[in-house]
Amino acid sequence: TLALAIFSSNAISSVAYATEEILLVLILAGTAAVAWSIPVSLAILFLVAVLTVSYRQIIYEYPEGGGAYIVARTNLGEVPALIAAAALMIDYVLTVAVSVAAGIAAITSAVPVLFQHREALGLIAIVFIVVMNLRGVRESGKFFAIPTYFAIGALGLMVAIGTVRSLTGSNAAPALPPGDRQLEGLTLFLVLRSFAAGCSAVTGMEVISNGVKAFRRPESHNAAVTMVWMSAILATLFMGISWMAYHYGVLPKEDETVVSQLARLTFGTGTIYYMVQIGTMLLLILAANSAFAGFPQLSSILARDGFMPHQMASFGDRLVFSNGILILGFFACLLLVIFRGDTHALIPLYAIGVFVSFTLSQAGMVLRWLRKKGAHWRTKLAINGVGAVTTGIATVIIASTKFMQGAWIVFVLVALLIMMFRNIRSHYRAVAEQISLSRDARPPRPRRNIVIIPIGGVNRAVVRAVDYARSRGGDVRAVLVDVDKEETALVEIKWAQWGCGVPLIVLPSPYRSILGALLHYIEEHLEKDPECWITVVVPEILPARWWQNILHNQRALLLKAALLFKDRVVLTDVPFHLTR
Amino acid sequence: TLALAIFSSNAISSVAYATEEILLVLILAGTAAVAWSIPVSLAILFLVAVLTVSYRQIIYEYPEGGGAYIVARTNLGEVPALIAAAALMIDYVLTVAVSVAAGIAAITSAVPVLFQHREALGLIAIVFIVVMNLRGVRESGKFFAIPTYFAIGALGLMVAIGTVRSLTGSNAAPALPPGDRQLEGLTLFLVLRSFAAGCSAVTGMEVISNGVKAFRRPESHNAAVTMVWMSAILATLFMGISWMAYHYGVLPKEDETVVSQLARLTFGTGTIYYMVQIGTMLLLILAANSAFAGFPQLSSILARDGFMPHQMASFGDRLVFSNGILILGFFACLLLVIFRGDTHALIPLYAIGVFVSFTLSQAGMVLRWLRKKGAHWRTKLAINGVGAVTTGIATVIIASTKFMQGAWIVFVLVALLIMMFRNIRSHYRAVAEQISLSRDARPPRPRRNIVIIPIGGVNRAVVRAVDYARSRGGDVRAVLVDVDKEETALVEIKWAQWGCGVPLIVLPSPYRSILGALLHYIEEHLEKDPECWITVVVPEILPARWWQNILHNQRALLLKAALLFKDRVVLTDVPFHLTR
Ligand SMILES: [K+]
Ligand SMILES: [K+]
Ligand SMILES: [K+]
Ligand SMILES: [K+]
Ligand SMILES: [K+]
Ligand SMILES: [K+]
Incomplete structure (x- = not known):
């Protein structure tokens, strides 16, 4: 269905980089450590399952759209809601930057001469997406469906062939690239770090719960079905790619992605290989594109609550929409330039925002069931409880292992954004007070x-x-x-x-x-x-x-x-x- | 007198770089060619003499101030006048950039650690001059007199001691700095190029003729006397420095100016040496400063003729003045950044503008005498005729030898500026036509x-x-x-x-x-x-x-x-x- 295509590109596209990020951490402890990628991937698979089940409950409970900000605001109060809002805003910018960087990496893997121009290519891609959105192409569902299904098909074919072969063929030994690098010990910290890096795989799973309203009737039911399909595809592709990388001993290279290496191994460097790379790139561009729908929507919800400029509140307004698109595009470009268009450099900042919002959503649902009760509330409480605890633990792992690599920037930005939100609202309150007409005052007398x-x-x-x-x-x-x-x-x-x-x-x-x-x-x-x-x-x-x-x-x-x-x-x- | 100090810093300061520029060209043909610096310097001395005599006549004929634009406009017509105006505007910007770059070079010669920061130091110097001018310090004569006389005294002392010693001591052989560089042949073209480079020595000689009004009564007489003094000092210092450089075999170095080397040779690296460097720097800063008085003045004259925005016409206005200062400062900074604060890189653009205006002034005077006649008009005609021919030949030499090194930029800019002047005037004319009230029209009837x-x-x-x-x-x-x-x-x-x-x-x-x-x-x-x-x-x-x-x-x-x-x-x- 179209809905699957529109809402799932963000989540599914993460398979393009998640496995690679896991390997990049493990390789620090040598080739033997790479075997840990399988248990780490299984842990992330567990996360996918937990998120799918808990988000289904949010979908049914918030048919109007249950973003983390709304769930936190209705159940947890203002401060958690603002934390969620700030985390989501940062996450939108990172979704654009990471997805575009990874999309360009897919292309430069196929055409190595372009590698040195990746930063410029990334900027061009963002500008392209911005222009398309300003011109209003985002609504056309078919525009999404074809590349999404094309990419899923291409990657699915690769995983299918690769997995079947791996069960019949022999296991190749991974070879470290030449150069004497200092190996780190295979500590628990390193494994946790690789888990944190792999958590980028589940980013984007929240997208369906934000947009329940956009589904056909019965909205919640259709959204929940789509969610399951999306998770199934994500889980299959991700696990398949992780397994293949492990089985064929594929290791991250600076100028070629793991997925590209796997595609070359499976299909040889021919037409099908290029199709896989182009499909991956398109899927990632659509993932970036999805943020351009979400960011103005969140801004408008915040504006209605007085935390963003009032004029952003009228969501239907073309101009308001354009402002949001330009702001998001600007910051995504800024990030891309600061991090030189390098996916690996951006990843430590990613995921932390998403997981903060996951945790706040799930915690909010826990409180909701405790207060509201209703049919089967104990089961529901248990499900969201497991979700809250799981995502909470993941958040702590991500924050602590990635803190020095850049996650601290996210915390600083969250704090600054919350200050901004509150400043804006207190300004509007002060204005309302100053321009309000008191009951006993009279209209002014005519003056010269x-x-x-x-x-x-x-x-x-x-x-x-x-x-x-x-x-x-x-x-x-x-x-x-x-x-x-x-x-x-x-x-x-x-x-x-x-x-x-x-x-x-x-x-x-x-x-x-x-x-x-x-x-x-x-x-x-x-x-x-x-x-x-x-x-x-x-x-x-x-x-x-x-x-x-x-x-x-x-x-x-x-x-x-x-x-x-x-x-x-x-x-x-x-x-x-x-x-x- | 104060007038000498105020009006001569621009002309005299050129001795800080003119000799060096001559040597820099000759050295391309090897150390033997350096001997040509003496005849080239003598040719420039001849130029100084010709300019002094011809400008005296302009001073007497235009007691209200006879800048090249005014002389050309009253005698040659609009197009030559606009060429002169454009050339002068560019020249003001270059005077600031070259003088500041040379002033910083004087300092970095004395304190080599600062050499790598010369661009930043130059920008700081320009900003300093801009701020001083915005605050209106430019009028105070003593502020000028002390550093000017101090610098003239220091350089004069150096030249005196150096020349006396040279006549008693022995001639040192110049040594080329190590490194095998390709030598050029000592062609006529090279000698002409070194002459063109040396022509930077006479830039600024026109300043007095612009400002006759500012002298004490009888204005023209006092201005003419000051002109002779200025030329005498300029000629003495320039010839002295050229002679000393030749005699002591001093060659240009990348990080130390020729004047600095001479001062070290003469006084040793002690207090007096540092005084010479500081004096040179101050003189050059004052030269840059003089452009900040001239540029708004020229703009206001052009504005009164409709070639620049009307609001620039009211010369007394503080704000108008500030605009001119900021514009000049901005473009000077731009040049300094483009040419990395390097005097030698800026020189090829310099002088061409000044010589174009010289030639137009002298040619204008020739036509004036032919039309107006009057007492002794044949002698006057002959003097300005020689001036016109001499400066004309120099202009052609400068333009042809420096064309590829950057003089072409000046020609392009002159053309663009003339287009701008004419556009502005034709706009004002169109406006005047559109807003003029016709004789037979009536005031409008009252409307709703x-x-x-x-x-x-x-x-x-x-x-x-x-x-x-x-x-x-x-x-x-x-x-x-x-x-x-x-x-x-x-x-x-x-x-x-x-x-x-x-x-x-x-x-x-x-x-x-x-x-x-x-x-x-x-x-x-x-x-x-x-x-x-x-x-x-x-x-x-x-x-x-x-x-x-x-x-x-x-x-x-x-x-x-x-x-x-x-x-x-x-x-x-x-x-x-x-x-x-
Ligand atoms: K994902
Ligand atoms: K994603
Ligand atoms: K996301
Ligand atoms: K001069
Ligand atoms: K000068
Ligand atoms: K000048």
């Missing part, structure tokens, strides 16, 4: 409005401004600063003809400062009548081309800057449009 | 003004905007877009209390687009009455901190953008200032 048109000469732009000012009535006068007697006399003569009956006031300017004289005049009136409004009507020439703006209105700009913080002064530009 | 206050709710910011709009009269109405029936009903109830009697119009919004509904309403009114004004009064929340702006007014911003190019629509923001 003095309208000033500062002029430097008489031309069509000025006449237009005078015409405008006069059309609204009020106490209108034009004001000329006298810097040149002759010039002033000329203006006065012209004014008699063109002034539309509006009086012209000539201000003396002892220091030849036009701006100073105008400000002085305005301040005088503000003092004289502490109630009055002052409207400054500025005749403004609007050029036909943008660069011509620097040739005009500089004085008007200064005047505006000087008046901006005067409370009772209101500025009105009357534009005169030039045609060339 | 419909005042619209778009609101989303009722709060103090809205009430304030309504209060403002009502104070001016006209046809005022608040407009609410109905996106939520319940919300709309609430607003209507509140409006009854707070609306100040202004009618509230509720617009239907079939597509839930607030902006669309507002635009539609406005366009309808514009069509209905093709004469009317429409005023849109926008209640705007002004936050206390700048970053909070992104939390507000996004919708207002969109509305403004959409209305900007509607001819009869005028926008008025009524600010509501938040206090926290």
Whole structure:
């Protein structure tokens, strides 16, 4: 079905890098340690199973969409909810960066000359995804279905052939690449670290629970079925790839991914091999793409609660959506540049955010069942309890083993984001207080409005401004600063003809400062009548081309800057449009 | 006198690099070729003499200041004048970049550890000069006099001692630095190239003729006397340094200037040596500084003729001055960064601009005498004729020998600047035509003004905007877009209390687009009455901190953008200032 394609690319695409990340850690203790990849992979398989069962319950309980933020907010309170929100935001950025980096790695494995350009290729890919999303391609389901199924088919074929052969053929001994490297001991810490690295395999499993609303009726049922299918595919491919890598003794290389090596072994370097690589790349690009749907959605939920700018709340709005896409794209590019487009460098930051949100979701569900009870609540409690404990332990393992490699950055960012969320909300609260109308106050009495048109000469732009000012009535006068007697006399003569009956006031300017004289005049009136409004009507020439703006209105700009913080002064530009 | 100090730093400071530039070219043909530095220096001495005599005539003829632009404009016409203006502008930027680079080289010669930081030091120096100029230190004459005389004294002492010793001591043989480099033949082209490089010695000689007005009465006489003194000092120091370099066999080194080597030879590496280096640096910084006085002045003259933005015309204006300083500083920094703070890399671009302006000035004077005649006009014609021919030949030599090394950039820039000048003027002419009032036209008849206050709710910011709009009269109405029936009903109830009697119009919004509904309403009114004004009064929340702006007014911003190019629509923001 289409839903499977749309929601599963993020989760399933992780098989492209998860096995490799496990091996990369184990290899530090030598080739013998590589055998540990099988138990580690089995542990992650257990995680997949636990997450599938526990997320099914969230899907049924939150048919409107049960992201970690919502589950945490409704069950755990504000602080856990904000932690979940911050973790998810960071996770979206990392999903884009990691998936694109891994997608480019799939291509550079097939075409090694491109390896040195991976950073640039990654940036191009992100920009491509951003542009596609800005143009609104994301909705078309078929756009997703074909590459997803193509990739699943290609990888599935590889795993099937490889596994069958492995059961009939012989086990090849893994060979360490040349070069004397210092081996680490095969400690428990190292095994835990490889487990933490492998946890990248389950990232993206939460996506279905966020989007239950988008499924066909009955939504929860269909979503739950899709979840099982997705998990089954993920588990099969991941375990198959881990087994094959172990069986054929494939080890990570700097310039070729493990999946690419396996595909070469299985199919030889021919058409099918290239199909597998292209399929993998497409799947990863779609995974990156899925974050561009999720990020604005989360922002809009946060905005509705006052934690993000209000204007992001109207989710349907094209412009709001575009903002979210641009922000996400920008940060993903930034990460890609900082980490030179290297998947392995990005992975230590990944997963931690996802697991924090997993744990908070599951813990929230535990509290929910304890409070709400209902049918079979004990079973449900047990399931989510197991989920919470399992993901909690995984989170602690990931955080502690990866802390120095970069996970600390995530913690710092989470803290900063929470501060931002709270600052934004407290600002909105302060504003609401300041602009609220008190019950016993009365509407203001009418006040005087003095309208000033500062002029430097008489031309069509000025006449237009005078015409405008006069059309609204009020106490209108034009004001000329006298810097040149002759010039002033000329203006006065012209004014008699063109002034539309509006009086012209000539201000003396002892220091030849036009701006100073105008400000002085305005301040005088503000003092004289502490109630009055002052409207400054500025005749403004609007050029036909943008660069011509620097040739005009500089004085008007200064005047505006000087008046901006005067409370009772209101500025009105009357534009005169030039045609060339 | 003070005038000598203020106007001569630019010209005299060139001795810090001119000899070195000559040697750098000759050395390409081996140590034997270095002897050619003496005839080349003598040729440049001849140039100094010619320029002194011809510029004296400009000084007497243009007591108001006779920059190349003015001389060319009054005698040769627009195109030569614009060429001169463009050449001068580029020359100002280069004067700053070259002088600062050379000044830093004087310091890094004395303190070699700083050599690797020369680019950063150069940028710091430019920023320092910019800040000093923005704060207005440039007027204080003593600030100039002390370092200038100090530097002239130090360099003069060195030249005096060195020359006397050279006439009594023996001639040391110059030794090429180790390393097998390909020697070029000692061709005529190479000698001409070294002459072209040495022409940097006369840059800055035009400064006095620009600033005749600033001298004491009788201005022209005093300026002419100062010019002779300046030329004499320049000639003595330049020839002395060239002679000493030849006599002692000093050759350019990458990390130490020729002047520094000579000072070490003369005084040993002691206090006096450091004084010479510091003096040289100060003189060069003052030379850079002099460009910051000249550039805004030229801009203002060009602005008065309509070739630069009008606002630059009012030369006395602090702000205008600041703009010029910042622009000059920016481009000088840019050059310094592009050429890595290396004097030798900048030199090929330098001098060409100055010589173009020299030639145009002299040619302009030739035409002037031919037309105006007057007393002794034949002698005057002959003098400026020699000047024009000499500088013309030098210009051709500089342009042809340095063309590939970078002089072509100057020609491209000159062409671009001329295009810019002409574009600006033709724009101003088009504007003047478009805004001029025709004789037989009449002032417009009064028109209707419909005042619209778009609101989303009722709060103090809205009430304030309504209060403002009502104070001016006209046809005022608040407009609410109905996106939520319940919300709309609430607003209507509140409006009854707070609306100040202004009618509230509720617009239907079939597509839930607030902006669309507002635009539609406005366009309808514009069509209905093709004469009317429409005023849109926008209640705007002004936050206390700048970053909070992104939390507000996004919708207002969109509305403004959409209305900007509607001819009869005028926008008025009524600010509501938040206090926290
Ligand atoms: K996954
Ligand atoms: K993923
Ligand atoms: K994810
Ligand atoms: K000079
Ligand atoms: K100079
Ligand atoms: K100069």
